[in-house]
Amino acid sequence: MRRLFRVAAVGLLGLMFAHHGPLRAIDPPSSELSDDWVYEGLRDPKPPVVPANLANRVRNPIDAFLLAELGKKGLSFRPDAAPATLIRRITFDLTGLPPTPEEVAAFVTDPSDAAYEKLVDRLMASPHYGERMAQSWLDLVRFAETDGFKQDDPRPGAWLYRDYVIQSFQNDKPYDRFIQEQLAGDEMFPGDSQAAIATGMNRHYPDEYNAVNLEQRRIEILTDITDTVGSAVMGLTIGCARCHDHKFDPILQSDYFRIQAFFAGWGPVDQPVFRNADEKTAYEKRLQEWNSRTASLQAKQAELEKPYLKSAGAKSRQRFDAEYAKLLDLEPNQMTPLQIQIRSMIRNQVVNQPKANVPGTMKAPDKEAWTKLQQEMEAVAGPKPAAPPKGMMLTDVGPVAPVTHILRRGNWQTPGKVIEPGFLSAIDDRTADITPTATTTGRRKALALWLTQPDQPLTTRTIVNRLWQHHFGVGIVGTPNDLGVQGDRPTHVELLDWLARELVRQKWSLKAMHRMMVLSSAYRQASTHDAKSAEVDSGNALLWRQNRQRLDGESIRDAILAVTGKLNRAQGGPGVFPEVPADLKAIAKDWPVSKNEADRNRRSVYVFVKRNLRYPLFSLFDAPDRTETCGRRFVTTSAPQALMLLNDRLILQHAKDLASRVLTESGNEPSGIVDRAVRLCYSRAPMAEESHELQTFLKEQSVRLAATFPDAKVAFREAVVDLCHALLNTNEFLTID
Template sequence: MPSAARLQKRRCIAPLAILVCLLTSTTYAASPEPSSEAIAFFESKVRPIFVEHCHGCHAGDKHKGELRLDTHASLQQGGESGAAIVAGKPDESLLIEAIRYESLEMPPSGKLPDDKIAILTEWVKIGAPFPADPAGTGPALRVKRHEITDEDRSYWAFQPIAPIAPPKIAADTWSRGAIDQFLLAAMQQQELQPAAEADKATLLRRVKFDLTGLPPTAEELQQFLADERDDAYEHLVDRLLASRAYGERWARHWLDLVRYAESDGYKQDAYRPTAWRYRDYVIDAFNNDKPYTEFIRQQLAGDELRPITAENLAATGYLRLGVYEYNQRDVKTQWSVILNDLTDVTADVFLGMGMQCARCHDHKFDPILQEDYFRLQAHFTPLGWRDETLLVEPSQQEALAAWENATAPIRAAIEAIERPHLDAAARSQLSRFPEEVKPALFKQAAERTPYEEQLYQLALRQAYDDIKKVDFTKKLTGQRLEQWTALKQQLAELEKQKPQAIPTMATATDIGPVAPPTLIPGKRAAAEVLPGPPTVLVSSSSSPSNHAIVPPADSATTGRRLALANWIASPENPLTARVMVNRMWQYHFGVGLVESASDFGRLGQPPTHPQLLDYLAHQLAAHDFRLKPIHRLMVTSAAYRQASRGPELAASVARDPANKFLARMTVRRLAAEQIRDAALAVSGELDPQVGGEGAEPADPRRSIYVKVFRNKRDPLLEVFDVPEGIGSAPVRNNTTTANQALLLINGPWMLERAKVLAHKIAEHVGNDRTIQTREAYLRILSREPTEEEQKFAAEFFADIPKDAKLPYTNFCHVLMNSSEFLYVD
């Protein structure tokens, strides 16, 4: 179960969004030029309250309810719920009413302290001053929100991707390729110089963690340091890209995006026993360097591809990854929530288009119509969930078919006895659903519309858990009970001869060849919305609904999702390649060329190096949308090989503290899984087993194979910011908390890894403390200890009594808690 605090946080998201939408309106009337004293009051008193209670959802590229609270422009723009601030009149301001708990009772997690209420009251009283934004801060409100103009279509992200030549730079001795030429040109404009190349040990550790998620072994370090070939580093990169560990690391990035988990979420958080098949599909796709275009098609429409394969079906697990509330009787709302979630994630992940705001109305900032949102959703409207049997060897299928034929009379007789009671249980369970859906639930299957069939299947999924609990030993009596008991005994004897059951997987396909109508909620007599791309990505002379939808020849599905997949995967789509190479850049360099990785719209950030972004996108297409060549371009660049530390970088840090122009490499903390896997790797405990059903957290498997429960995650992974799996996570949080240090220092798990490592080193090199120290540094930090560190280690051991039981364990534990272990230079 999640903590009470986390549950409380989840519950307050929607009410907080309401409050924050109220915080601004078109009647906001702060002075355009507040006094310096008023600004000082805001910065020291008011802004900290906004940051603590509001900015988590309404700042930067987070804008729930279409609202940002971190710029003057967005504050002036207002929300959808009317005026919350009447400047100069706190008693007439809804904001003040709410925080006083006189109406909305905001925040719902608990009333603000009296001093904070007094601060916000005083702020409104003096006119709600807010500092002016820097020039160009904050997106402009679209004037013609209900139509798409040529100006909208001219936005940078919607332009075709064309070949682009890197700039020519005089006397360039630094660049190793086009990436460096683009970066160096931008550096020179900022009067920056690139950093020197990092040493080989640092490079090895950096690229090994980056590509595989694992630290280098002492043997790998020695081999790489001894390799004097000019292209030794390139050979290393090729070896890492060819390793199984590459897919295990890079699949995790993708699983963050698609909110992968192996449980339903909500209160029950039921385990999904076959979800791991999708995880293994993703790992294999990365390791096999599957073209990204094929990767897209399989996930969105694997069931509509021909021939049908187990791989294609496993890929449709993407369509089943959302949270699921098993006991939600309002199945109409439940199905709407499921479709909305799938629509949102698809737009974010594949297109980098934050379309959620258009669910209720035309987007205020981006050229996305409400109809565009439901045009995208119309591709998923026919969807249904299935649990498919895997495609197996014909001999296994034949053996199972023979057993089923032999037992058919017995099973039919049992079915005849049980059916009346099962039907009665089903009627009882289905009668608990809302009156408005009961007609659909009690119709004969042939009479249901496609939409009614979807509601019926959702309801039956809930009812089944109770239906299967029917106790026939109590329901049956007399001769009927005796007959049933005898039949069950006969079947039990024959069960011993039954071939191994064919495994299943969670998949999705259309409910049939006819799609339920897609309508815009709340619009009376609204016309059906047909599937198609966003209007802004269609020429002004074409209709967005002119989508090339071709149902499969067997007429089993509508063909809508395959049409969507083909459009997204088309080389002509201006977003797909840009979004993907930007994500790759983010994972290699820490921040994307577009910082808002899942929002390429005007609420996101513009690219820092637009020509480089387009160059990489074109390169992805030129390499048949295979990712490994792009990895190689990035990690073999001079930019990637730069040092991240050193006194000579002081000028670079001063001029570009955020390192937007990449005149040095950025120091990054290991991700949660990398920390856990690294500890197991250096202790020699990491289990190399690949694939299969999720492991328990206590098992020494790689973290990607550990079961992922939404409401009960592994404590080590959770404290180091592993996503919850509720929504898409394009960028992980990167917190620094006391709990992290306490868990590593005082927790038994990390201490046990240090203990195992200490014993293995002692067995390997003996009791010589100097040699032990060197071995510990090589294994844990991937480098030799300095003379000063050897001296420190000698002093450390000298102060410990000779009969102490864990001196070397403690030494290893110290190194495994060091910043150098937890960070990559």
């Protein structure tokens, strides 16, 4: 095993034992804040006047709110962070990537407020801004490209939703519109293909498509949708009220099922997505021509398939009891809305799955004949026109929804009283005013409009708290998916409400809110320790310093690819499959590693999300499993993290790539190599003592490696690889200061 010098050893120990994130220990906020504060209407506070000795640190109203509280404790902000530290922080925050050495050098030369504002605007205009901001939202809506459970079947069109989210953030889609599209895009914006794709938010539930008890499966799906909307959009654990009234929050069991009733018309659809009308017209014309020229051959294929489809369908049909199975023989106008939902689930197993699998079940002579017909079709008319990707969307089964019951103890087998769609009684004790359309219930539209009212306290507080968490490591309420009684108390409730109202004043622009936060003195301050401040507020709840944050697994991978020069910045499209560690290949049979190296080096947001096999680097660095909503990732420190960065073959290859780049850009002089490597990895110049130690390491390591590599040039190059490997393992590379 390679010998790594002490910089790496110290960094690894830091990774394993350093504390990441604030402790949040401080006196609770004002006693006049009630336990049910989040259900109360938004306050309309004014930015406070700060003490004169602190006024010079106020860059915008955010600073005024924070400094007013700090002043009461005799505290203030830390000084602004060093320019190199600040540009690294803001670049990672807004793009998820490190700045280039050239970008750092330009900013360090002019770190003025005007230059910083231009930097922020440039980063927000970067195509990588949307990719970075999408990551947290995908955690929230439990986005995945497979079903989960034992089968874990792929969802081929799921990536269209991921790309929709990225573009929505990139284009600064107003947050109210963003929510409306995801809850009811088909109802509110008919004909808009992106709004239809947006409804895929409600299709990311884990699912076992081959389940037999379909009424239970339906309820489990509706439960998942309801719980996710409650946590992700409202910031409440409404799922705790499914079996009984919430034990702590003023959420009744009837409230839970009033919300669930909005989704009772559940009608999943997978539809082709075209970029525009011309593309659709052209595809349909090509397909019509191809079908016309191959009609007789297709008919012969169908005859070969018929007995296999009949046999497979009959076998699948036998899995269901007679009451279920007979639904296959009915027309939609003969069924209730609930029966239509059940029938669609049965049909998928009895008709759709066998149709997709039939060629693989044929006997040899029939398979040979079927294949020959396939070849004849291509000879006659060429390959069949490639179908566009199908988006996973949600609509309703019709203008009438199945009845919603309050389930006793949450058990689908013990339905209680019927309940209509309505809102949370603690805020708005009304039954929803609903107007059905010709094809949908209109229910989801009513919920979307209620959640995006300008004075809606839940939606607005929840999202600005999430933005705050993104930039400061922890939200004003430290439990972003639970602003209720059992969650953390807000440290600055007036600031939270001011931000919520400011979001609406800014026409629901998330970019405007991000910009305000990162332009504040609070954000720009150093993260250095101050003993006096720590005595008063050891957990930094009052934000007298900026918080250091460990990079998430996706950003670690992206940063490594960026500094090696291997990052493929192409955007959008189906998920890619990077290589996995060698010891996983035996069990990763359904992880088809992308053949093209450029595809393997795409950004991490485009890595295929498989529920039953998370990409190992992401999993080790605390990526959620996407089975339920995740509002804040855990940040753990463990030996396997350090061991992977030290020993994994892929990381070693990245170190070689980084060494190649450094040698190409700096030449063979140790001083130049050290300077370039440190600037790439740390976004700063090496300190004099640091440069001396690293150059000494290069010389000593070259001597050590001479026994293995007699060629002095080769030994020196391998020493550079070791140097680069060490830098990638250090705490400074893995954290945002």
